[in-house]
Amino acid sequence: MLATESIDLLNFDVECSMDACFTAFDKNGDGKLDLEEFRLICRALFRNDKGKIYSLEETKLKEIFDVFDKNKDGYIDREEFTFCWNHWIKIIVRPISAFLIVDVQNDFISGTLNISNCSAQQNGAEVIEPINRLLETVHFDAVFYSLDWHPSDHVSFIDNIQQRELDPSSPVTAENAKTYDTVIFAGPPPMKQRLWPRHCVQDTWGSELHQDLKMLDNAIKVYKGTNPDVDSYSVFWDNKKLTDTTLCAQLRLKNATDIYICGLAYDVCVGATAVDALAIGYRTILLDDCSRGVDLLDIEKTKNTVNKNNGVIVNSSQVKAMVEGRDRRPELGYKLAMELKSNSSI
Numbered sequence: 641m642l643a644t645e646s647i648d649l650l651n652f653d654v655e656c657s658m659d660a661c662f663t664a665f666d667k668n669g670d671g672k673l674d675l676e677e678f679r680l681i682c683r684a685l686f687r688n689d690k691g692k693i694y695s696l697e698e699t700k701l702k703e704i705f706d707v708f709d710k711n712k713d714g715y716i717d718r719e720e721f722t723f724c725w726n727h728w729i730k731i732i733v734r735p736i737s738a739f740l741i742v743d744v745q746n747d748f749i750s751g752t753l754n755i756s757n758c759s760a761q762q763n764g765a766e767v768i769e770p771i772n773r774l775l776e777t778v779h780f781d782a783v784f785y786s787l788d789w790h791p792s793d794h795v796s797f798i799d800n801i802q803q804r805e806l807d808p809s810s811p812v813t814a815e816n817a818k819t820y821d822t823v824i825f826a827g828p829p830p831m832k833q834r835l836w837p838r839h840c841v842q843d844t845w846g847s848e849l850h851q852d853l854k855m856l857d858n859a860i861k862v863y864k865g866t867n868p869d870v871d872s873y874s875v876f877w878d879n880k881k882l883t884d885t886t887l888c889a890q891l892r893l894k895n896a897t898d899i900y901i902c903g904l905a906y907d908v909c910v911g912a913t914a915v916d917a918l919a920i921g922y923r924t925i926l927l928d929d930c931s932r933g934v935d936l937l938d939i940e941k942t943k944n945t946v947n948k949n950n951g952v953i954v955n956s957s958q959v960k961a962m963v964e965g966r967d968r969r970p971e972l973g974y975k976l977a978m979e980l981k982s983n984s985s986i
């Protein structure tokens with residue numbers, strides 16, 4: 641049994657309780673933590689605000705233990721625990737959370753690329769209320785709004801198809817291309833591109849954020865898709881990874897550890913952004929009820945990819961406790977441990 645005292649230590653001021661925590665979990669008092677003692681730490685760490693303990697797979701527990709047992713003697717000694725405390729436990733208990741609201745713009749809700757006309761027939765306006773509630777009730781360390789922000793001659797617009805040469809390998813010719821088809825433009829290198837209706841043209845009504853979306857004064861806007869020749873689904877990078885947006889630098893500036901991502905469209909820009917956030921190494925949380933998409937099968941694929949890469953998918957009602965470090969997910973703890981492992985092996 642884990643003493644209540646030990647659980648409280650993890651909720652205690654993380655600045656001054658490292659030694660107390662070590663001592664509390666070093667049950668046999670041998671001055672080092674074995675796997676069983678580390679298991680108790682994980683049981684105290686990975687639980688929600690109502691005391692429910694999340695299970696952690698045995699193989700993952702062992703993998704995490706191995707990250708911190710640097711000298712591979714089967715124990716986490718005090719020095720190794722110092723690293724574990726500063727780089728892992730502290731972040732799990734006191735994450736720095738960024739909220740990223742993707743492309744909640746008029747064109748995707750009621751304009752030229754109204755997603756309710758796409759196969760999943762979802763209503764983009766439904767994301768506004770839960771997003772506003774989060775902005776009003778949760779204290780994020782940083783808030784970002786991204787905007788799809790295209791010049792008039794953008795490569796993704798079907799009515800610009802004649803402006804650029806197609807590659808001979810393109811499955812569809814310029815004459816036969818229809819909206820939502822994927823073509824291949826001539827390179828070098830050849831570039832796949834899905835064709836969309838003209839949308840989110842810079843400084844038009846369609847590119848404005850929806851008027852009902854709550855705007856925070858100190859939030860940061862991130863513009864993407866501004867290069868006429870390259871599309872940009874991810875808020876981090878354009879689709880060819882030629883140029884990053886200002887988001888990477890802004891997140892580093894804030895020392896963000898966790899990113900909550902939602903908005904439009906689930907299986908396009910939201911999904912691409914979440915995949916990039918995970919690849920960069922962020923603990924990544926996708927907000928299911930604050931996102932709407934284009935195609936049901938693609939939405940499922942997006943969820944699978946996020947889960948497979950140690951991200952988590954939650955509803956907005958769970959966010960406040962997570963941001964406040966009271967609901968601590970093992971998937972995110974595992975993700976962080978794997979990042980520490982890959983960073984230390986460089």
Ligand SMILES: [Zn+2]
Nearest residue numbers: 788796840865
């Ligand atoms: Zn676009």
